Structures are given as structure tokens and as C-alpha cells.
Amino acid sequence: MNTLASITNSIVDQSQPLITYYDMATGERLELSATTTANWVAKTANFLVDEAEAELGTRICITARSHWQTYIWILAAWDVGCVITDGEADISLVGPDLDGSARAPVNVALSFRPLAARFAAPPANHIDYNAEVLSHSDYFVSLDPPTPDSPATAIHGLIATHREVLAAASTGAERRLVIPEDLATDVKLLTSAIIGAGSLVLVEGASDDQRRSIAQSEHAHS
Numbered sequence: 001m002n003t004l005a006s007i008t009n010s011i012v013d014q015s016q017p018l019i020t021y022y023d024m025a026t027g028e029r030l031e032l033s034a035t036t037t038a039n040w041v042a043k044t045a046n047f048l049v050d051e052a053e054a055e056l057g058t059r060i061c062i063t064a065r066s067h068w069q070t071y072i073w074i075l076a077a078w079d080v081g082c083v084i085t086d087g088e089a090d091i092s093l094v095g096p097d098l099d100g101s102a103r104a105p106v107n108v109a110l111s112f113r114p115l116a117a118r119f120a121a122p123p124a125n126h127i128d129y130n131a132e133v134l135s136h137s138d139y140f141v142s143l144d145p146p147t148p149d150s151p152a153t154a155i156h157g158l159i160a161t162h163r164e165v166l167a168a169a170s171t172g173a174e175r176r177l178v179i180p181e182d183l184a185t186d187v188k189l190l191t192s193a194i195i196g197a198g199s200l201v202l203v204e205g206a207s208d209d210q211r212r213s214i215a216q217s218e219h220a221h222s
Contacts, residue, residue, distance in 0.1 A: 017199050108127045173196055
């Protein structure tokens with residue numbers, strides 16, 4: 001594996017869970033296999049190219065909290081050859097609070113509603129991702145794919161290439177229970193889970209007792 005593009009294709013058993021998401025506030029539990037994740041990634045990559053005019057080197061600022069859909073965006077950005085950042089960007093991805101205001105030439109919002117539902121009312125000055133993404137193809141091929149030395153992230157002012165992000169990922173298959181973290185941690189957790197043949201159980205809004213119970217039922221390590 002030389003780049004992070006189509007990284008999910010490296011998973012041997014595509015039917016096994018890759019991302020499991022719990023939202024204790026809504027009672028949602030969602031499980032995505034590697035195949036389902038790859039379908040969402042392809043649709044999102046096509047959305048980025050067709051709707052946001054993304055291309056190799058386009059910078060995407062993700063301020064939305066950790067969520068299964070932000071994981072999808074990270075993977076889709078790398079398929080296109082975009083750079084994930086927490087700073088100035090060409091495309092901004094925010095959560096349902098819209099993060100105050102539009103901050104980039106193209107602004108996209110995630111509703112975080114169960115079953116990937118769209119916003120109840122269109123978000124002001126933002127594209128409703130869930131209202132648009134499902135119409136896009138679940139097959140994506142980049143016309144200008146990234147190379148190992150293409151930038152993959154620019155977080156906390158530090159630029160890392162595809163080669164460097166892969167090198168920083170840990171190996172060893174395990175099912176890990178995680179809570180929402182910062183963007184840099186999300187990148188490492190996601191890449192490590194994929195190249196290490198593991199999986200992630202992302203739990204939002206749970207008490208310590210609830211996390212312990214979920215970890216036991218999901219056979220996951222904290």
C-alpha cells in the first residue's frame with residue numbers, strides 16, 4: 001500500500017465490521033462493514049468532485065465532531081487526493097450547529113440525525129450532505145490520484161504525506177472502543193484500524209458504566 005487512496009480495499013474480509021457507532025442520546029447503533037464503508041466513501045468522493053469541485057490538493061477543514069460520517073469524509077478526501085486540515089481550507093465540513101458561520105468557498109453540513117437523515121430544514125449557507133450524497137455513484141476512480149508524497153493532512157500546522165500517515169499508523173488487529181477525539185486522533189485511529197485489520201466502536205455521550213457495558217457486548221478494548 002503506497003497511498004491512503006482506496007485504503008479500505010486492503011481489508012481482506014470485506015464483510016466484517018469496520019466502524020460501529022453508538023449515540024446514547026438518540027439510541028442509535030449503526031454498524032458499517034468494510035464494503036458498506038467503501039460504498040459511502042465512493043459516493044462521498046464523487047460528491048466532492050461533482051458538487052464541491054474538489055481535486056488533488058484541495059484542502060478540507062473538518063470541525064464537525066468525531067462521527068462515523070466524519071470518518072467517511074477522511075477516507076473520501078484521500079481517495080480524491082484532498083488534504084484534511086483544521087485550518088484555512090477550500091471546503092468546510094461542520095456539524096448541525098453549523099459552527100457559527102460559513103468559513104470556506106464551499107461549506108457542507110452534517111445533520112448527525114439517525115439513519116443519515118437530512119436536515120429537517122435546509123442549513124443556511126451550507127450544502128446538506130445527507131440530502132445530496134446518496135444520488136452519487138458508489139464507484140469512484142480518481143483521474144489525478146495522490147502519490148505517496150502528496151500531502152494527506154495539515155493538522156496543528158504540521159503537514160504529513162500519505163507515506164507519513166501510513167508509517168505513523170499502529171499495527172495489530174483489535175476491536176477498539178473509542179470516544180470522540182480531535183481530528184489528528186481520528187486520522188490515526190482510522191488508519192490503524194484499517195491497516196491493522198481491526199475495527200472501531202465509536203461511542204458518543206455514554207457514561208463510564210455504559211462504555212464498559214458496550215465494550216463487553218462488542219468484544220472491544222478501550
